[in-house]
Amino acid sequence: xxxxxxxxxxxxxxxxxxxxxxxxxxxxxxxxxxxxxxxxxxxxxxxxxxxxxxxxxxxxxxxxxxxxxxxxxxxxxxxxxxxxxxxxxxxxxxxxxxxxxxxxxxxxxxxxxxxxxxxxxxxxxxxxxxxxxxxxxxxxxxxxxxxxxxxxxxxxxxxxxxxxxxxxxxxxxxxxxxxxxxxxxxxxxxxxxxxxxxxxxxxxxxxxxxxxxxxxxxxxxxxxxxxxxxxxxxxxxxxxxxxxxxxxxxxxxxxxxxxxxxxxxxx
Amino acid sequence: xxxxxxxxxxxxxxxxxxxxxxxxxxxxxxxxxxxxxxxxxxxxxxxxxxxxxxxxxxxxxxxxxxxxxxxxxxxxxxxxxxxxxxxxxxxxxxxxxxxxxxxxxxxxxxxxxxxxxxxxxxxxxxxxxxxxxxxxxxxxxxxxxxxxxxxxxxxxxxxxxxxxxxxxxxxxxxxxxxxxxxxxxxxxxxxxxxxxxxxxxxxxxxxxxxxxxxxxxxxxxxxxxxxxxxxxxxxxxxxxxxxxxxxxxxxxxxxxxxxxxxxxxxxxxxxxxxxxxxxxxxxxxxxxxxxxxxxxxxxxxxxxxxxxxxxxxxxxxxxxxxxxxxxxxxxxxxxxxxxxxxxxxxxxxxxxxxxxxxxxxxxxxxxxxxxxxxxxxxxxxxxxxxxxxxxxxxxxxxxxxxxxxxxxxxxxxxxxxxxxxxxxxxxxxxxxxxxxxxxxxxxxxxxxxxxxxxxxxxxxxxxxxxx
Ligand SMILES: Nc1ncnc2c1ncn2[C@@H]1O[C@H](COP(=O)(O)OP(=O)(O)OP(=O)(O)O)[C@@H](O)[C@H]1O
Ligand SMILES: [Mg+2]
Numbered sequence: 001x002x003x004x005x006x007x008x009x010x011x012x013x014x015x016x017x018x019x020x021x022x023x024x025x026x027x028x029x030x031x032x033x034x035x036x037x038x039x040x041x042x043x044x045x046x047x048x049x050x051x052x053x054x055x056x057x058x059x060x061x062x063x064x065x066x067x068x069x070x071x072x073x074x075x076x077x078x079x080x081x082x083x084x085x086x087x088x089x090x091x092x093x094x095x096x097x098x099x100x101x102x103x104x105x106x107x108x109x110x111x112x113x114x115x116x117x118x119x120x121x122x123x124x125x126x127x128x129x130x131x132x133x134x135x136x137x138x139x140x141x142x143x144x145x146x147x148x149x150x151x152x153x154x155x156x157x158x159x160x161x162x163x164x165x166x167x168x169x170x171x172x173x174x175x176x177x178x179x180x181x182x183x184x185x186x187x188x189x190x191x192x193x194x195x196x197x198x199x200x201x202x203x204x205x206x207x208x209x210x211x212x213x214x215x216x217x218x219x220x221x222x223x224x225x226x227x228x229x230x231x232x233x234x235x236x237x238x239x240x241x242x243x244x245x246x247x248x249x250x251x252x253x254x255x256x257x258x259x260x261x262x263x264x265x266x267x
Numbered sequence: 268x269x270x271x272x273x274x275x276x277x278x279x280x281x282x283x284x285x286x287x288x289x290x291x292x293x294x295x296x297x298x299x300x301x302x303x304x305x306x307x308x309x310x311x312x313x314x315x316x317x318x319x320x321x322x323x324x325x326x327x328x329x330x331x332x333x334x335x336x337x338x339x340x341x342x343x344x345x346x347x348x349x350x351x352x353x354x355x356x357x358x359x360x361x362x363x364x365x366x367x368x369x370x371x372x373x374x375x376x377x378x379x380x381x382x383x384x385x386x387x388x389x390x391x392x393x394x395x396x397x398x399x400x401x402x403x404x405x406x407x408x409x410x411x412x413x414x415x416x417x418x419x420x421x422x423x424x425x426x427x428x429x430x431x432x433x434x435x436x437x438x439x440x441x442x443x444x445x446x447x448x449x450x451x452x453x454x455x456x457x458x459x460x461x462x463x464x465x466x467x468x469x470x471x472x473x474x475x476x477x478x479x480x481x482x483x484x485x486x487x488x489x490x491x492x493x494x495x496x497x498x499x500x501x502x503x504x505x506x507x508x509x510x511x512x513x514x515x516x517x518x519x520x521x522x523x524x525x526x527x528x529x530x531x532x533x534x535x536x537x538x539x540x541x542x543x544x545x546x547x548x549x550x551x552x553x554x555x556x557x558x559x560x561x562x563x564x565x566x567x568x569x570x571x572x573x574x575x576x577x578x579x580x581x582x583x584x585x586x587x588x589x590x591x592x593x594x595x596x597x598x599x600x601x602x603x604x605x606x607x608x609x610x611x612x613x614x615x616x617x618x619x620x621x622x623x624x625x626x627x628x629x630x631x632x633x634x635x636x637x638x639x640x641x642x643x644x645x646x647x648x649x650x651x652x653x654x655x656x657x658x659x660x661x662x663x664x665x666x667x668x669x670x671x672x673x674x675x676x677x678x679x680x681x682x683x684x685x686x687x688x689x690x691x692x693x694x695x696x697x698x699x700x701x702x703x704x705x706x707x708x709x710x711x712x713x714x715x716x717x718x719x720x721x722x723x724x725x726x727x728x729x730x731x732x733x734x
Contacts, residue, residue: 068622073536099624106622110615113638122633123623173619180623 016043019184019214020065020102025079027060027069034060037079038240040233042184047206047215049225049246052235053261058218061235062186065216066102067095083184100127103177107189109169111161111176116153119161119172120144123180139179147175148205167198174205178213185209187217191224203228222262226250234258270336273405274329277412281325284416288423289317295425311430319429322436323419328412335404343397350392355385459712462705469699470498475706477501481669481680483689483700498703500710502669506679510590510665511654514675518594519650523601524643528631530602531609543606550599554659561592561664573676580677584666587675593660600650601643608642608726609635641725648722652715658683682707 020042027035035057042048042065050058060069067088069075081088088098100123111119120140123129130136140157144150149171153164161172170190177185187206191199206215206228219225225232226246233243234255242255253259292313347370348356348363357363369386370393372378381387423429467475478499526546530539566588573581612635620630636643666678667688689704 066622068618071618071621096624096626099622104622106615106618108615110613110619112616112619112634122620122625126623126625126629126633176619176623 016045018042019044019084021080021082022061022064023080025061025064025077025081027057027064027078028076029072030074034238035064036238038235040240040243042214042216043231044214045211046230047210047217047228048231048233049229050216050218050233050235051220051222051225051261052241054220056235057238058235059188061240062104062188062216062218065184065186066099066104068099068104070095100180101182102184102186103180103182105170105173105177105185105187105190108193109166109173111164111169111172113160113162115158116144116161116164116172117157120175120179123176127180129180143175143179146178146209147171148201148208149175165198167194167201170194170198170202171205174202174209178209182213184214184216187215189218189220192220199224222250234261236261269401270332270339270404273401273408274332276405277325277328277332277408280328280409280412280416281321284324284412284420285317285321288320288416288420289313291420291423292316292429309425310428315429315433316423316427318433320416320419320423322433324412324416326436327415328408331411332404332408335407339400339404342400343393346396347389347393350389350396351385352388355388456712459705459709462702463709465697466699466702466706469702470706474498475500475703476710479671481685483685483703496699498699500682500707502671503680503682503685503707504710505671506586506665506669507655507681507683509673509675509679510586510593510661510681511657512651514587514590515594515597515654516647516651518591519597519601519654520647522594523598523646523650524605524636526598527602527605527609528636531606532627532631532635546599546602549596550603552596554596554657555663557592557596558659558663561588561660565592566664569676578674578676580672580674582666582668582676582678584664584678585676586665586679589661589665590675592664593654593657596657596660597650597654600653601646604646604649605639605643608639608646611642612638641728645722645726648718648725652718652722655681656683656711656715658687662687682711686711 018041022038022040022042025035025038026033038057038061040048050062052058063069064077064081065088069077077089083098083101086093112122114122117140120143121130121136124136124139130139141150141154144153149168152168153172161169164172170193174185174190191202194202203224206217209215217225217228229246231244232246232249234241234249234253234257236257242249242253242258244254249258250262253262292309292311292315295309296313344367347367351357351366357366366383366386366389369378369381369383370389373381373386373390374393374397475498478497479501480497480499481502482497484496530543530546534542562584566583566585569585569588569591570581570583573585616634616638617630620634621627625633661681661684665681665684667680667684668678669680669685670677672679686704686707689700689707695701
């Protein structure tokens with residue numbers, strides 16, 4: 001693993017380690033190009049936010065990072081994406097392992113129609129992370145604790161995950177993702193289906209998880225990006241317009257298009 | 268002119284009435300409607316005025332004609348008898364029917380000659396009578412149609428609510444149609460019930476439902492040998508379950524499920540668009556074709572195999588032959604239900620699992636199939652109910668011997684097979700042998716009904732889970 005160390009320009013965090021790098025990534029759905037030559041570094045210590053108007057390719061890019069675009073038959077990805085220096089689109093990278101290392105949380109909470117326990121145990125059991133029931137119990141408890149759901153769930157571990165509230169379901173999905181101990185967590189508008197209180201809980205949780213996991217979050221909510229992220233990338237019409245420290249992007253963007261979007265001139 | 272031709276005349280009058288009334292109503296619409304205020308526009312579009320007048324012309328006239336079609340034969344029959352001279356009056360009801368039949372046959376040209384000389388003499392009077400009655404019917408119907416249309420026509424006005432009337436009549440027609448459908452069903456069920464009750468007065472329900480001996484041959488004469496008449500239906504129930512719910516399902520569930528999984532999860536869209544209809548064609552093959560395939564190809568092959576391997580009790584009609592072929596017939600039911608219910612599992616479930624690093628097959632086994640399970644179970648129950656009611660295959664390939672055996676190479680018999688054999692050929696209608704067919708039918712009906720209700724509930728409950 002040849003993690004590079006870069007000196008951030010005007011960053012409020014100290015030294016950061018680059019976890020993932022994307023170079024000239026373009027994505028096509030059939031003949032239609034959805035993403036044009038995007039280059040970006042995702043760092044280990046920071047939360048990176050992707051913002052931009054609807055349809056600009058945020059989800060598309062996010063799904064490149066754990067190769068979820070492989071499940072779309074018409075999608076074609078060009079360019080280079082590296083995780084700890086290894087190209088994830090090259091032959092010897094196994095998708096199953098990649099997705100265990102790069103977890104994902106979706107826009108709409110999507111717990112499996114199984115018990116809370118089985119939802120969290122799902123990943124560890126397919127990856128064989130627990131040798132016995134006691135170890136699995138430990139993993140489930142630890143994951144639920146880290147997702148801030150243990151107190152609410154400990155007495156109903158065997159109730160269906162789908163019977164919880166939307167916010168609880170989303171935290172369950174986060175617990176499910178961290179149960180396999182990934183290195184990166186991708187979140188695609190994780191709060192867009194939630195009310196403000198549940199949203200605040202998730203944001204708090206993201207802040208607690210920062211540092212332990214590299215986190216990338218797509219959001220439509222400008223305040224949310226400002227609150228939870230240290231780095232922000234602004235996408236527009238399939239290109240990445242600007243990428244920098246969140247503070248800079250929100251207070252003093254270089255690109256006029258970024259400024260227009262931040263100030264709500266379009267969206 | 269016959270009654271059906273008269274009905275055509277009435278229909279033609281209806282068409283004419285429609286166009287005339289629509290033309291009249293078009294006048295209300297004259298000018299640019301969009302420039303008029305809503306309250307000022309005619310209430311109904313011209314087609315509704317047309318339809319209203321046409322319905323007023325057609326419905327009473329057709330009702331009259333259908334009433335007439337019941338009365339006319341009685342009047343004609345009475346006319347024939349009345350026209351006979353006193354000496355030739357029939358002495359019994361059978362005589363009467365014979366003469367009437369002959370007269371009608373001669374009049375229509377179906378009979379060349381009559382046995383009864385009086386019949387021939389009555390033909391001319393009959394013909395006159397017939398054409399007079401038909402003319403009367405025509406006149407009455409046309410009068411009624413024209414009168415109805417005229418009455419309706421006078422009511423047309425810009426603010427006349429033709430649309431509401433037409434809608435109400437259409438609703439009435441729909442209600443009548445659905446009533447006929449439901450009442451017919453109830454009628455069938457009740458006749459099944461009553462005939463079964465007659466059977467259970469001769470044979471106790473307990474013996475029927477739990478008896479192990481089935482030999483429905485009853486003696487017709489007291490001195491006749493052989494027919495003791497035992498009506499224990501358990502061997503038939505067993506044979507039905509063995510073929511329809513066990514052997515057929517062992518074939519259909521894995522094959523149907525796996526082909527559904529492959530078609531929904533792995534196949535290229537183009538392959539799927541070809542193979543799915545092909546699979547569904549299996550459901551359209553007439554069951555009699557499956558039947559002779561089972562009887563002529565599968566059954567002999569299985570018997571030869573059993574002899575070669577040395578399995579005892581093998582017969583040229585076997586539970587296995589019928590069950591295997593029935594299983595193949597059922598595959599499309601299972602696979603299309605499984606297909607639908609897996610397609611109804613949200614893509615988000617699949618994505619969630621794949622994003623955890625699960626492979627496609629892990630996702631299918633651990634997430635998709637469990638999530639789709641209620642739908643799959645519903646499909647299997649429907650398939651079972653279809654299989655146990657299936658007749659042609661088992662009649663041709665399962666056999667008639669009411670054996671209680673678990674040897675799939677032996678011959679067994681099923682409820683449907685027995686119903687067919689009990690009711691084909693000449694039968695006394697009220698013998699316990701014939702009536703037992705109704706009792707068997709009732710059992711089949713009840714079991715199928717329960718299976719269907721349970722299946723539909725399971726499926727419905729499952730559908731709610733994702734909405
Ligand atoms: N499976 C697909 N097949 C074809 N085109 C797609 C597919 N998914 C996305 N696209 C197209 O790619 C472009 C980018 O879509 P993407 O979902 O990445 O946008 P987004 O920035 O996430 O938007 P939103 O904020 O609305 O989620 C859009 O024009 C979209 O129509
Ligand atoms: Mg999106």
